[in-house]
Amino acid sequence: MQEELLYRTYYEKIFPLIEDIEIYRRELCNQLIWRSVLFSSIFSVLLGMIVYFQERNVIYASSLVIVSMIVFLTANFLNAPQKKLFSAKLKDKFFYTVIKSFTQIDLWQKNRKESEIIPYNELIESGLFSDFTYSKNDDEFRGVYKGVQSAVSERECFFQTPMTEPSIVFKGLIIKFKSNKRIAQRTIIASKRKSPIKFLLAFIVTVLCLSFRLGIENILNSVVAGVVVAPVLYFTTSEDEVEARYLLTPTFIEKFSKLKKVMKADTVKCSFYNNSIMIAVQSEKDFFELGNLFKNVSDLSTIENFYRDISIIFELIEYFKLDVKIGL
Structure with a gap:
């Protein structure tokens, strides 16, 4: 937009x-x-x-x-508890209206009888999460965008045993949508955490080596253990090397990197599995904020931040819906 x-x-x-x-x-x-x-x-x-x-x-x-x-x-x-109560009231009243204003999406809320939009078994099937015992959901919505069924859930996942205190396994945003292309095997890509100096040095070395060996145009298309992306930036694994090449294109990597930046994420992970795509954005950020008690809710900057969060999600959905070049 x-x-x-x-x-x-x-x-x-x-x-x-x-x-x-x-x-x-x-x-x-x-x-x-x-x-x-x-x-x-x-x-x-x-x-x-x-x-x-x-x-x-x-x-x-x-x-x-x-x-x-x-x-x-x-x-x-x-x-003050009023701060949290006000933010919750603001979301309850305007959240779905604002999403519909920015996107041509056939949107519906979850049924009250449903415990969660993205169930436990799908999270485990994706391979993005270690085992957890329970989760707490915040903002959730689902709908159909340009013919693609999608679901978004802001969630905290916890692991606890009878002998231990609960520990956080995951905190952030989970995005799941159907692929309009067949995905037979599971492919996972995840961003790496590195200190700024180590990251810069590793990146320079990787670029120089790949420049001499492959040429500038093919830097992002290098395959390391069946993965289409420089290993200094991402960790990847795939059950089908050929399928991974079609999925992890330079365009996808660009949008995936943009997602991490826009969402201010600590890490981002994506799984292609069973004709579905799931993305996990791990971050302490409170997503989809429409304002708070101590800031004018008519401040345009708040809506701009909300729009950036929403638009990058639908950019990824639209890419997998319309990009016929991946050819799966």
């Missing part, structure tokens, strides 16, 4: 919906501020009085009042 179209969509379809909620946000924020100031003042004054009567030192007591008030006010203000 061009920038001009983004702005027009925002002002014509989205802005009229959020004017009322912005008024509500300001009222709620003011209530929170005054309540935080009141409780902080009472707490700090009482603490100062106790110290004064014990120490008989006005300067010491006054300094303690000021410091304790700042600390208590900050903690109370930042950790």
Whole structure:
């Protein structure tokens, strides 16, 4: 979507919906501020009085009042439950409307009887996740985009035994859609984590070696153990080397890398399996935010961030729908 179209969509379809909620946000924020100031003042004054009567030192007591008030006010203000409640209310009211405004998607929400849009057995079948015992879902949606069935789930996966505390196996975004091309064997590609210096040196060495051996035009098409991409950037594995060559094209690698950058991900992984494609974006980021209690919800930058998250997902879906060159 061009920038001009983004702005027009925002002002014509989205802005009229959020004017009322912005008024509500300001009222709620003011209530929170005054309540935080009141409780902080009472707490700090009482603490100062106790110290004064014990120490008989006005300067010491006054300094303690000021410091304790700042600390208590900050903690109370930042950790207020209203902050999370407001974000949740904003998503509940506008999430699906905003998605439909930006994409031509036949969108539907999950049935209340369903526990999750992407079930446990599909996550395990993809080969992207280690075993986990339970998960918590946040934002989820599914629909049909240009004839392709897709599902998106923001999720945390945990592993726990009767003798251990729960540990996080995965936190981030999971994207799953049907491939319009036959995928017989499983192929997995995952980004690597490296320190900046090691990554730069390894990348330079790889590029120089491949430049001499293969030529500049074929750098991204080199196959290492059945994988179509420089090994310094990604870890890959495939049950079918020929099929992997068709799937992991330079165009896909470009879009896959863009996904990692836009989503600000720690790692991204993709599995081609059983005529399906699943992508796991591991990140601490809170995806699809439409605003928060301490920021004007009509701020266009918030919608721009939301749009970037959404658009890169549908770019990948559209690529696998329309790119006939992969020829599977």
